[in-house]
Amino acid sequence: MTGLAFLILFVAVLAGYALNRMAASQIRAGGGKLHSLTGFHGLYSALVVGVPGLIVILLWLAFQGPVIDRSILAGLPEDKLSGLDSGAVSLVLAEIKSIARGQVFGTPEDWKLAAAQTMAERTASARLALVVVIAVLCIALIAFSRSRVSAEFRARHGVERIVLGLMIFCSTIAIFTTLGIVLSLVFESIKFFRMVPVSEFLFGLRWEPQIAIRADQVAGQGAFGVIPVVLGSVVIMIIALIVAVPTGLFSAIYLNEFASPRARNIIKPLLEILAGVPTIVYGFFAILVVAPFLRSAGASSGLDVSPNTALAAGICMAIMLIPFISSFTDDALSAVPRSLSDGSLALGATRGETMMKVLFPAAIPGIVGGILLAVSRAIGETMIVVMAAGIIAKLTINPLDSVTTVTVQIVTLLIGDTEFDNPKTLAAFALGSLLFVITLGINILALRVVRKYRELYD
Amino acid sequence: MSDITNTPASPARAFDWKAPDYQDRIRRRRRSELWLRSAGLVSITLALGFLALMLAALTVTGYKAFTQTHVRLDVPIPAELVDANDIAGSNWRRVMQGAISAEFPDLEGRTLRDITAMLSDGAQYRVRDTVIADPSLIGKSVAVTVPMSDPFDQLAKGLVDRATPEANRRVSDAQIAAFDKLAAEGRISRPFNTALFTNADSRFPELAGLKGAFVGTFYLLLVCFGIALPVGIGAAIYLEEFAPKTRLSDLIEVNINNLAAVPSVVFGLLALSVFLNWFGLMRGSPLVGGMTLALMSLPTIIIATRAALKAVPPSIREAALGIGASRQQVVFHHVLPLAMPGIMTGTIIAMAQAIGETAPLLLIGMNAFMTSAPATPFESATTLPTQIYIWADSPERGFVSRTSAAILVLLAILVLMNGLAIWLRRKFERRW
Numbered sequence: 024m025t026g027l028a029f030l031i032l033f034v035a036v037l038a039g040y041a042l043n044r045m046a047a048s049q050i051r052a053g054g055g056k057l058h059s060l061t062g063f064h065g066l067y068s069a070l071v072v073g074v075p076g077l078i079v080i081l082l083w084l085a086f087q088g089p090v091i092d093r094s095i096l097a098g099l100p101e102d103k104l105s106g107l108d109s110g111a112v113s114l115v116l117a118e119i120k121s122i123a124r125g126q127v128f129g130t131p132e133d134w135k136l137a138a139a140q141t142m143a144e145r146t147a148s149a150r151l152a153l154v155v156v157i158a159v160l161c162i163a164l165i166a167f168s169r170s171r172v173s174a175e176f177r178a179r180h181g182v183e184r185i186v187l188g189l190m191i192f193c194s195t196i197a198i199f200t201t202l203g204i205v206l207s208l209v210f211e212s213i214k215f216f217r218m219v220p221v222s223e224f225l226f227g228l229r230w231e232p233q234i235a236i237r238a239d240q241v242a243g244q245g246a247f248g249v250i251p252v253v254l255g256s257v258v259i260m261i262i263a264l265i266v267a268v269p270t271g272l273f274s275a276i277y278l279n280e281f282a283s284p285r286a287r288n289i290i291k292p293l294l295e296i297l298a299g300v301p302t303i304v305y306g307f308f309a310i311l312v313v314a315p316f317l318r319s320a321g322a323s324s325g326l327d328v329s330p331n332t333a334l335a336a337g338i339c340m341a342i343m344l345i346p347f348i349s350s351f352t353d354d355a356l357s358a359v360p361r362s363l364s365d366g367s368l369a370l371g372a373t374r375g376e377t378m379m380k381v382l383f384p385a386a387i388p389g390i391v392g393g394i395l396l397a398v399s400r401a402i403g404e405t406m407i408v409v410m411a412a413g414i415i416a417k418l419t420i421n422p423l424d425s426v427t428t429v430t431v432q433i434v435t436l437l438i439g440d441t442e443f444d445n446p447k448t449l450a451a452f453a454l455g456s457l458l459f460v461i462t463l464g465i466n467i468l469a470l471r472v473v474r475k476y477r478e479l480y481d
Numbered sequence: 482m483s484d485i486t487n488t489p490a491s492p493a494r495a496f497d498w499k500a501p502d503y504q505d506r507i508r509r510r511r512r513s514e515l516w517l518r519s520a521g522l523v524s525i526t527l528a529l530g531f532l533a534l535m536l537a538a539l540t541v542t543g544y545k546a547f548t549q550t551h552v553r554l555d556v557p558i559p560a561e562l563v564d565a566n567d568i569a570g571s572n573w574r575r576v577m578q579g580a581i582s583a584e585f586p587d588l589e590g591r592t593l594r595d596i597t598a599m600l601s602d603g604a605q606y607r608v609r610d611t612v613i614a615d616p617s618l619i620g621k622s623v624a625v626t627v628p629m630s631d632p633f634d635q636l637a638k639g640l641v642d643r644a645t646p647e648a649n650r651r652v653s654d655a656q657i658a659a660f661d662k663l664a665a666e667g668r669i670s671r672p673f674n675t676a677l678f679t680n681a682d683s684r685f686p687e688l689a690g691l692k693g694a695f696v697g698t699f700y701l702l703l704v705c706f707g708i709a710l711p712v713g714i715g716a717a718i719y720l721e722e723f724a725p726k727t728r729l730s731d732l733i734e735v736n737i738n739n740l741a742a743v744p745s746v747v748f749g750l751l752a753l754s755v756f757l758n759w760f761g762l763m764r765g766s767p768l769v770g771g772m773t774l775a776l777m778s779l780p781t782i783i784i785a786t787r788a789a790l791k792a793v794p795p796s797i798r799e800a801a802l803g804i805g806a807s808r809q810q811v812v813f814h815h816v817l818p819l820a821m822p823g824i825m826t827g828t829i830i831a832m833a834q835a836i837g838e839t840a841p842l843l844l845i846g847m848n849a850f851m852t853s854a855p856a857t858p859f860e861s862a863t864t865l866p867t868q869i870y871i872w873a874d875s876p877e878r879g880f881v882s883r884t885s886a887a888i889l890v891l892l893a894i895l896v897l898m899n900g901l902a903i904w905l906r907r908k909f910e911r912r913w
Contacts (some may be wrong), residue, residue: 089763183809187723193715194724197736197783200776204747207754237667272522277521290525297532299895303866304888307873310536312884342531349528373512389521396742403744405840410873430746430840437753437844453748459743466742
């Protein structure tokens with residue numbers, strides 16, 4: 024039925040286009056002087072029919088499900104839902120839905136069967152109503168746009184206004200996305216902080232989110248102190264930067280100053296390959312090669328190395344960051360005007376001295392900005408740590424121990440069933456807010472550094 | 482001036498380059514030069530070494546998954562076990578056991594069951610389908626080539642060390658003996674593992690394939706492309722060609738730049754609470770995944786499109802305006818077609834990034850175990866990276882090499898897409 028609605032809309036768009044175009048051609052054939060080309064008359068009709076039609080269908084589809092669910096829940100017998108929390112209610116609703124789809128497990132109670140019956144009927148009639156509404160709307164809009172065709176009608180202006188409106192809408196999607204992220208994080212976090220106090224979350228030293236979902240489960244009491252989790256993120260980030268920053272910097276220096284153009288043309292794309300590898304590949308590399316290697320190296324030197332160390336995750340994250348830092352540094356070095364290095368070389372400085380005493384200091388703001396962005400990437404990186412780091416939060420800075428990170432906790436808390444009314448799920452959103460705020464702060468700082476300290480040579 | 486003229490023309494000061502302290506200084510300078518140069522070389526070698534090591538490790542563990550051990554068996558189809566009226570419902574497990582016991586007549590009981598375990602769980606279905614296609618086979622015997630189960634596959638590929646004590650091995654001595662007997666008869670073969678590409682996921686490594694992931698990824702990219710390209714181009718055209726310098730357009734630009742730096746897992750949280758929880762869309766469907774990744778790739782596409790639009794010289798715009806085109810006609814008839822190669826290059830690169838994205842897809846449930854490929858974008862499905870994640874988490878030995886193989890396939894797709902982008906750029910790029 025939904026497909027039929029789209030089909031009707033599509034046909035109506037074509038029909039509107041053809042009708043208006045033919046009407047305009049007739050006026051011209053009859054000696055009238057058109058303001059706009061015939062094609063614009065057609066396009067005007069197509070847009071006038073298509074845009075509202077599409078909006079109606081999408082809104083209808085977005086709200087049909089929730090509206091029917093509400094009406095079904097409201098229509099249930101009074102005593103059935105009293106005393107149930109929202110999780111149990113959504114379970115009941117899910118059962119009714121699956122019965123309505125024809126998947127019956129066991130023998131459900133009569134009132135559920137009745138509700139499922141109503142739901143199936145209402146869904147069917149809602150779909151039928153959608154088709155009818157779309158058909159009526161299309162006919163009305165075709166008639167409206169057809170009635171506007173005349174020699175004086177400025178169809179091109181109409182078309183251009185609609186297209187401009189569509190383009191403005193497209194560019195505001197970025198704002199809506201940011202707004203959506205902020206609002207969803209804030210709302211779910213507020214729910215979380217109603218159950219767990221903010222001070223406990225921010226300053227607590229224990230993170231044990233595996234609390235009981237059902238009353239009969241055996242689980243811990245639950246503790247939501249974020250310090251050990253953040254510490255884990257920081258430990259892995261520092262390990263990654265210790266490896267990646269010097270490697271990236273020296274690679275960029277070599278490529279920029281010493282490498283022959285041919286070597287540069289080969290090495291740069293190879294480094295870019297490293298940047299394009301999906302992070303899940305690094306994660307698998309960590310558990311396939313790096314972690315076993317560290318473990319056997321630890322065993323041979325008598326160290327106790329856990330199976331998923333912060334070190335393994337940090338090293339693999341460093342591989343991911345090397346090309347990032349190197350390309351940022353390369354750009355910053357290339358942005359320094361040639362006259363500076365020429366002047367330095369002319370005074371008798373070696374290439375190395377030119378680099379270290381002239382180019383590098385001039386490029387430092389750009390490089391620091393790049394490193395800050397690398398920090399934000401390292402903290403926000405998910406798949407490497409999900410696969411290579413641990414799940415248990417420990418208050419440790421030992422790189423050979425297993426630590427967990429903010430992103431790992433978000434993923435582990437949300438994989439599997441998610442009910443939006445227990446602190447375990449909502450904690451993920453609180454962590455997400457924290458992550459969002461931290462990375463946003465670092466990014467803004469990075470941009471500031473680049474803008475403020477960039478020397479202008481022009 | 483006077484002091485210059487008064488100074489007697491001094492003879493060029495004889496500079497003793499050979500003096501020990503100067504020699505020393507030159508040596509020091511050369512040494513630090515050399516040091517910097519070698520530090521750079523070591524760093525590059527290190528970075529490229531990591532790349533080489535990673536590819537080597539993936540190839541070494543992964544290439545074996547591209548073949549699968551098969552065994553050729555004569556399976557008797559006894560009429561007492563297979564009911565001609567209900568072929569599909571017959572006890573095919575017993576039929577397969579019968580085939581093994583015909584092969585090894587002196588075995589029975591537990592050992593027989595152990596040996597039968599060499600056949601993949603899918604073997605009985607292959608025999609069943611052969612018989613359903615030709616019911617006259619009942620009472621005769623069928624010669625089939627069926628996949629072997631994972632432990633025997635590992636044995637055939639030399640991944641099982643026969644020297645380890647039997648208790649620590651996944652295959653018993655009796656199983657090895659049976660395998661060697663079949664191998665000696667030349668009935669074990671290792672053809673190309675087509676199942677890796679034609680099967681969907683399975684609990685059994687020898688039957689698991691990537692078809693579901695391919696279809697899921699395809700639908701996801703379709704949705705992502707269908708949303709991100711028009712929206713991205715529309716936004717970029719507005720911002721580059723029409724937007725007045727107002728608060729709003731500044732806000733939009735800041736937003737786009739910030740979105741590009743938001744961690745991907747946060748987009749997963751957005752999708753979870755808006756698309757799944759609020760709109761009630763299907764959990765784990767390529768539709769939701771594609772919408773999420775479309776939001777993520779928007780900044781990349783917008784930035785690439787704006788760069789491509791900027792590269793079109795103003796003389797084109799002025800010429801078109803000069804002969805009476807409206808501003809939109811200028812853009813849609815002249816600037817946009819000229820910018821298209823650059824836009825497509827940027828879009829392909831954005832799609833290549835989207836293919837490898839995993840974290841947001843885990844949050845919206847695209848890592849569910851699915852034994853069939855999705856028929857529409859509205860059903861629960863997996864994608865290549867989430868399939869890799871599922872396999873990497875599976876304990877069976879056979880999944881290690883399959884994970885590597887899947888990663889190699891993913892990397893091959895990425896190389897293809899980036900190659901296409903480079904080719905497009907080379908072929909259509911115009912310098913003005």
